[in-house]
Amino acid sequence: MLKLHNLSKVYRTDEVETAALNSVNIEIESGEFVAIMGPSGCGKSTLLNIIGMLDSPSSGDYIFMGENVAPYGEAKLSNIRKQHIGFIFQSFNLIDELSVEENIELALLYHNIPASERRERVAHVMDKVGIAHRAKHMPSQLSGGQQQRVAVARAVVGDQAMILADEPTGNLDSAHGQEVMEMLQSLNEEGTTIVMVTHSPAHADYARRTINLFDGHVVTENLRAAV
Amino acid sequence: MFQNYINVALRNLFKNKLYSAINIIGLAVGLAACIMIMLFVRDELSYDRFWSKADNIYRLNTTFNPPGREPFVTVMAQGPTKHALKTYFPEEVEHVTRFNSMRVVMQKEQDVFSEILMWTDPETVDIFDFDVVAGDLRRTLNDNASLAINETFARKYFGEEDAIGQTLTLSVYSLKRDYRIGAVYKDLPHNTVLEFQGMAMIDEKDFVDQEWEFTQWFSVNNYVYFTLKPGVSVETINQRLDGFTNQFIEIPDAALGGQSSDYIHYSTQPITDIQLDPAGARDGEMKATGDMATVITFSAIAGLILVIACINFMNLATAKSTQRAREVALRKVLGAKRRQLVTQFLGESVLIALIGLVFGVVLVEVMLPSFGGFVDKELTFNYLDPLTISILLGLVAIVGVLGGVYPALILSGFRPAYVLKANKSSESTGSARLRNVLVVMQFAISIALIVSTGVVYGQKVYATNMDPGFNKENLIVVRNTGRSGAIDKRDAFKEQVARLPGVKSVAFSSDAPASGNESNNTVRVPSEEGERSVLIGSHRIDYEFFDTYEIPMLAGRAYSREYALDVSPNGFAAEEGALLQSNLIVNEGAVRRFGFASPQDAIGKIVKMGVGNGRQAEFTIIGVIPDTKFQSVREVMRPEMYFLAPYGFNNLNVRYEGNPTEVVGRIEALWKSMITEVPFAYDYVDDVMAEEFVREENQSILLAIFAGLAVVIACLGLYGLASFTAERRTKEIGIRKVMGASVFDIVRLLLWQFSKPVLLANLIAWPIAIWGMLTWLENFPYRIEAWVLLPLCLVAGVIALTIAWATVGGNAARVARSNPIDALRYE
């Protein structure tokens, strides 16, 4: 699915240069469930953002579905991103002014999909994540777990091949956290590639492979024996 | 405590530079517009209040009610009214004086000049106060060979020399006399309706041959002012004016029937009411007067601009209030009471308004001279005037409170627990909705102003380009050909002008286009019940007139030298009882008024009228021309007759081709070689006609400026709101971008948000502007068609939308281009 080769990311501010990622080499196969772990500030989010094409690497190659996207500009990246990648954030990032339905529909809005089909697909994923009875509610009327379910629904409604999740359970209690993990797992079983950043070893266990980052380097990669 | 508020207020001001700048600039411009218009309005209201007898000076106005025509109002009266008022109202009227302005040829040693001077009665000194700097005004006005002049005139002709005792030789009509300068007075202030540069005493004996000037009851040539004796109310005069008319005036034409007061009606007008006559500015004043409608319109526009600025103030303050929620919450936790908070925020907005006022005053200082030039006034801004100061401080208080009260109430109403706990300070939908309403209002005002500007300008263009029924291009009028000194040579002059290269055709006429002169004759027309009398306007022309003006004949023929009867008879040269006969050309309007079926039908018909000296003549209609707007393009076309008569030929009309300056140069050289006693004066006919619309032109320029200001201030506010909204929506925009929205999608989203209020504003502004402008257009008999307003509205809407987009677009693009993870990272 994707391959990072000697990939580095350096943040420059006026005074300091931070090397958030340092010659990272990672390969992720289609259909994998990968967890990324590591101490705070080690570059997990940076890595995920680059994989998600929200940010560009400073050097190195990023081959996504056989194409080196590292030199691409924003418009091109945005096009690839909206076709193939869905996002789930720690803080849900739903739009406060839109209802549950509309928040999910947002992911289809920029895809030239007719309204009737959009409605169908939104209804379908809402059923799937069990939030259909809340369709007309506003995000502020939902619990954290419910909000994250909406975010999951939004991430998959466009039939994205890969979902990137940055600490999806970080703001949830353990029961709700588990619920989300189970949802991700079943998505993975249906064939979706999942890359997830987490601080919880228990949640990392859902993944088949764990990548440990430290200070911008990949330290270890653990492969969990297939169940 | 207070110190703390001031600190916070100032720090807030500096911290939010954009916000402060928008408010201060907007308020400064709004207040500056208000101050300038206030000065203008105060000046208009101050007219003629400085006379010591201001409350007791009245003018006699005359209204003619010709049968079958609109009443014809003049601001003058006949010469004999002066004596008649004194005899009819001996117990009531104290002093009466006349002003009659005449153009004189003035000789100072070898040089000749043409000037306009005022002939007046000695009582002028008893009614009006003059600031005499040299000589004795009362003695001067009691001497028919003395002249009183103002300082400007004295400086113009005598420089630094002492003017008193110097002589100027004046000629007017047959009068030619050496006048001694007997008094010099300070120029009258600008805020009076009186205007003249010099005064000479009216000695009626000097004008016995020109009885229409002072001694005849059928010509209105004098401004007649009077004062009342102590304790007399002007009402007692008003009630008896019809009796006055009937006692002194006999109806000129017995055939009309009825009383004199049915045809002539006098009215009195306090001098302080003249400048802003509620009935609208009248023609024939000594100088153009103001106009109540203009004063009201200007005040309204100034108010609206200030409203727009205040709206910015309110909008940005409420928008920002959410960002200050934390400060408020903390103050509350620390024990601040709601009232204290309200005071604090009101204080802050009054502070901003005060700073806006300071900048506004600076703006006024910079702009006042050009504004003054525009409204043709010397306006000064007096800071020490208590009225001005209190109005300004009042404005600041109103603006400050208006702008501050809503955000103050909202902010002070926040519940601290809620604010401190929620990590975002989401806005109440109420204040967002109020903000939208206010933005809609701002743009509605701006759009209405743009539409009005377009209509006023369009009407001006339409009126100046309207076909007047003759060819006004390449046509000049040479003036003064009827003055003594020119009159003897005018026929020879005409012949020679006709031979000049570049001159196609020349013709004399009594009047030139747009002169404003009215002469009317009572004409008797044969009808079923014998004879009918109708009043018809008249001009006197010579043979080449219709050719020169390129006016075609609708029926019949033009005047020709082959027919002796074409020349109008002169009653003074005719014998008693002779049957006078002549031919006549009239316009279509006259044909209708006479009651003939068509121009063809009118040919050969005979009408009768007086030709002076009590003699009557029969006129056979030989030609009909179409209706032309010769009299004025501002007024409805009137029925007119064109006599072939040399009497009063003051204008020589010249149709030329080629370079106008060369042609004029040749004519001027010719004039100077033939006529030395009268200065050469000429006008281009199209210029003279365009001048009739100077007022509209100035109005449209001022409106355009005001509309521009309104739009600029409204856009400043929009810009502030847009940057605020973009800030508030960064997270949403980030999410949308992650979901695949392109920069274009985001820009479109933000533009649409701000297009909605502008579009709505159009829907509100259009009907109001259309209604207002249709009402305004009713002032003009010839006006642009109503449907023209629709495209104007569309254009105004597009302009407003484009400007709004331009304002918001840059910001939107910047926000749309920013990296979404920056917005989403820290949550």
Ligand SMILES: Nc1ncnc2c1ncn2[C@@H]1O[C@H](COP(=O)(O)OP(=O)(O)OP(=O)(O)O)[C@@H](O)[C@H]1O
């Ligand atoms: N826009 C930026 N500008 C400058 N430095 C940045 C920027 N974004 C991240 N960094 C720095 O890069 C490093 C990696 O940050 P990153 O957010 O990837 O860490 P993380 O592993 O996700 O940490 P956490 O577990 O706390 O989320 C940090 O040192 C951070 O300070």
Ligand SMILES: [Mg+2]
């Ligand atoms: Mg992180």
